[in-house]
Amino acid sequence: MVLRKEAVKIIKDICARYKDEPSPLMLILSDTQKEYGYIPLEVQEIISAETGIPVAEIYGVVTFYSFFSLTPKGKYVIGVCVGTACYVKGGQNVLDKFGELLKIKPGQTSEDGLFTLDALRCIGACGIAPAISINGKVYPKVALSAIPGIIAEYRKKALEE
Amino acid sequence: MAKVTVYFENIPYSVDDNLTILEAARACGYNIPSLCTFKNGECSVASCRVCLVKVEGERRLVASCAYPVRDGLKVFINDPQAVIDRRTSVELILSNHHQDCQTCRKNGQCELLEVARRVGAQPDKYKGEKTPVTIDTLAPSIIRDTSKCILCGRCIERCKNIQGIGILGFENRGFKTIVSPVANRSFNNVPCIQCGQCTLVCPTGALMEHSEIAKLDAAFKEGKYVIVQTAPAVRAALGEEFGDAIGTDSTGKMVAALHRLGFYRVFDTNFAADLTITEEASEFVHRVVSRTPGPMLTSCSPGWINYIEYYYPELLPHLSSCKSPHEMMGAIIKSYYAEKHGIDKTKICVVSIMPCVAKKYEKDRPANSVDGIQDVDVVLTTRELAQLIKRSGMMWKKLPEERFDDDLIGATTGAAVIFGVTGGVMEAAVRTAYHILTNKELEPIEFAPVRGFKGIKEASVVIDGSEYRLAVCSGMKNAKVILDSMKAGTCKYDFVEVMGCPGGCVNGGGQPYVNNLFKPNEDDDIMETYIQKRASVLYKADQNKVIRRSHLNPDIIQLYNDYLEAYGSHKAHKLLHTTYNQNREKYPDEK
Structure with missing residues (x-):
């Protein structure tokens, strides 16, 4: 799946919000879940590139907390x-x-x-x-x-x- | 460093104040069992709970790997409750473990089994559900079996902190937790460089090299001309598998064992390392003369090739087009050697004994074949060779010392043998590049600035009035620093050697495991010094060689005169050079 340009921008903006945080991952994921609706692998790759946190670690956090979702949620x-x-x-x-x-x-x-x-x-x-x-x-x-x-x-x- | 007094079993000891109880205990002569800490400081998530001890004043037992020492601290390792609880911790780990120990390839070197034996754990004390099973055999280099994983996190730390990659992570929650590449994918479907460093730290059989012993057996059965070659780093470590001290040169016994295993010819990959040097040094000279923007990057390490393809494809033009030595060896065996002896090349099976697991993947790359015939057919690690020798019934200590076969491609130089250690390729290349550019020989021959084990080493050499700036790095965390500087346009080097594993091939992912649990007679600091000890075997071998410059290897000279014509000729390119993939997909759809 290739993300739309607008989607990539949303994710990058969210990452930029927390660039000075010592441990920004939960904040980024929380905003991404709210604003993008779910956090698929492609989105995690962007977050990884922006923050330097390995994708495997992000995936670990996403699958640990039930609040985060890998697939789109219903209405x-x-x-x-x-x-x-x-x-x-x-x-x-x-x-x-x-x-x-x-x-x-x-x-x-x-x-x-x-x-x-x-x-x-x-x-x-x-x-x-x-x-x-x-x-x-x-x-x-x-x-x-x-x-x-x-x-x-x-x-x-x-x-x- | 300040010292504090710590009491173990009421006996005072003076120890450094920055240690944990576990580290201090080791220094004082007590090996507290532990399954998650690895080496001082590497992996300290305190996940296994096996290192519990009693500390005076603490209400509960403490995990000694995560508890710092302080003055007057009183520790009781042999406290009755601590003895029981350590056993219980191991029994709980065993309760969801696969426990097919009799057939597990890790048996004999499994830390879990050894610790269980030491603490007296009963394997069936707690019965319950077993860990969810994923067996990944898709990747050519590494296999993963979650049913044997104890979730210690060592592989995660090694991949993330030492290699700077972070392919592995904890996934899911509670009982369903696994350690895995993202989304429980195969190592083949994530940007894993397949260096195998994770296999060196795994305490169980959860991460191991993908064995190709069955392939070798089949080749023998088919009656092929099975020709074996061994990389330099193998001889610096193989004996460890049979109880030799770390740093013992195993060349003679290794060759004797290979002869007895029935190989048609036993060759030294060092011949092809010399060939790599003549090709790579002439490529470097060509780049210098044609003013191609630097630096040139070496291409001997397949883990490193994977890294640059996945993470810095835009820098691929800097990579030397030379195949790695064992691939060159395979190509020469199936062309020059086969033709000279009138052997049908399709009847030859080339087997490489390597300190590396990424070479297993490398041999299958389509670009590493000539006219549709793969250069190398089977790659075995140092550990697999030890397994073969054990299987055959040979007694290591009774093996004689024998020499590699001297048949057209048998001669080797001192420049080649140091390929197995970080800085070795650069040192060998400088010796030959100097000759190509000046027609004179570099003196002194030892090029000290590129020796040693710093992550990034810098040097410069003046050849014919021009200064060349060199760098040597090993481990991808260090390579990243140089690649980032290249991207930023601030890289000032002309020639950079990169090896995928920290310390070079002597510490490759296919080398014997080093763990002080199984090495009671080695020095206390063996985990810190084993790489150096193995490297010294290779430097000594270089010193003892009469010919120490690749371009003076008589069989190499003969090969160019008779067959390849010249350095970098059309024929040399067809056989000895390869191509890279600019468009490597990081997360391909799973097959």
Whole structure:
């Protein structure tokens, strides 16, 4: 894959932002994930050339943190918390139900590109477990029966936009 | 350096204050087992947890490789809990290890197996899932087997810090963690130069050379004329595999062993090193006369060729077009030698015994063949030759000393034998370039400024009133400095020698492993001095030679008179020179 010129510029600009940082990699990757959406090998090569950090090391960081993604994420990113409290309250079942209805596994994106399913480790909402977060919006005490409705709501939203 | 008093088992010792407990212990005569630290200062991620000791005042056991000494420190290596916990650490490492030790090629030199034996670990103490398996056999030089990897990180440090490349890294998280080139690719599908330095530090069989012993066996079975050649650095280290002290010259026994292994002829690659010098020195003179912008870069090291192709392709015009010596040897065996003896060249199998794993890759380069016939068919490392000798039942100490075969291409000079050490190619080239330019001989013959083991060495030589500025470097981290200066237009050298491995071929990726765990009778500082000791074998060999200038090698003179006509002739170019790839893809799609 050859990146578009604009894409290369975005990545280079991000690297330039942190050129004086003693350890800039996490900051660069974090901004790249936000602004570019994902961090494929080609993007990592540019970051490596700009910073002098070997590609293997960058790849190691990208695959270590679940926040970073090697493939494009869907329009709506569904994060299901399976931290201790949510897990005890059935978070795993919530995750499985989303996976079953969207026909994807955690980390994958649905074929229509609308949904990405992520398993999260504690989002700090233990009081309202089991919790999920969709593009930053948190849903409390998610019942299995509510899940089809939540998915439908976002399908409708996507059509309207 | 300031000294502090440290107590091991309540006995006071005076040690340097900048050491870790592990280093201080070694200096005082205690070898604490460790699987992740390697040499002082190289690899210190404290990942294996095998070097645990008790320190008075600490609540828990500490990893001695990461704990600095201080005055009055009391260390107990033999503390009962430390003994148990070191054993447990090893048992946990073993729990997800492949453990096919009986058939593993690393057996006998495996640090994990040795440490497990020393701490008394039970292999099946903890049963569970095994490490995810990737076996990469695609790369011609190095094989990788993640099922044997203990995630110590030594290879990562060696590749990144010593070679300045960083092909390997930790990948994924938790139980799925592996050490791998990016995205678990093969070494063949990333810009790895295949120098094999990683294989020298791997404590297990996770990273090893790609063995070609089966190919050799097949060639013998087919009844081919199997002709072997050995590189200079091999004789400086082979004996180590049989218990000889580091720095023992193994030439005579090595040749005797090769004769007994059934090779049709046993030749010295040094003949072709002399040929490389006549070609390379005349190429240099030609560049000087034609005022081609410098510097000229040497081309003997295939790891280095990979490096410049991948990372600085725009500088390829500076690279000498000479093939490396063993390739030249193969080309001459399959042309001049075959024709003189009336042997069908397709029935010849040329085997190179090399200190190098990148040569395995190099022999398959399409440009290293003549009329569609590959110059070299099989490349074995020094370690593989030792394996062959052991397999044959020969007893090393009972082998006699024999000489290389003297048959058309048998004569060699002192200039050639120093090819195996950083600075050697430059020294040999200067001896001959001086002659080509002045028709006189350079005196004194030893060219001291290019000797020694500094990363980058500078020298200058005045020939016929003109000054030539020379540089010698080894290890890609040092080559990068020179290449960057060339790119920036600030490079002031005329001729630069580059070798891929730090210290040159004597420290090549195919050389015997050096590890003080297995070398109890070597000097304490052997990890720091082994390269020098091996190099001294070659410098001594040069000194003992009657002819020490490549252009005076009688068989070389005969070869040019009878066959090649002149230095750099059309025929010489066809046989002895190669081409490079300007468009090497760094991350080709995986096959």
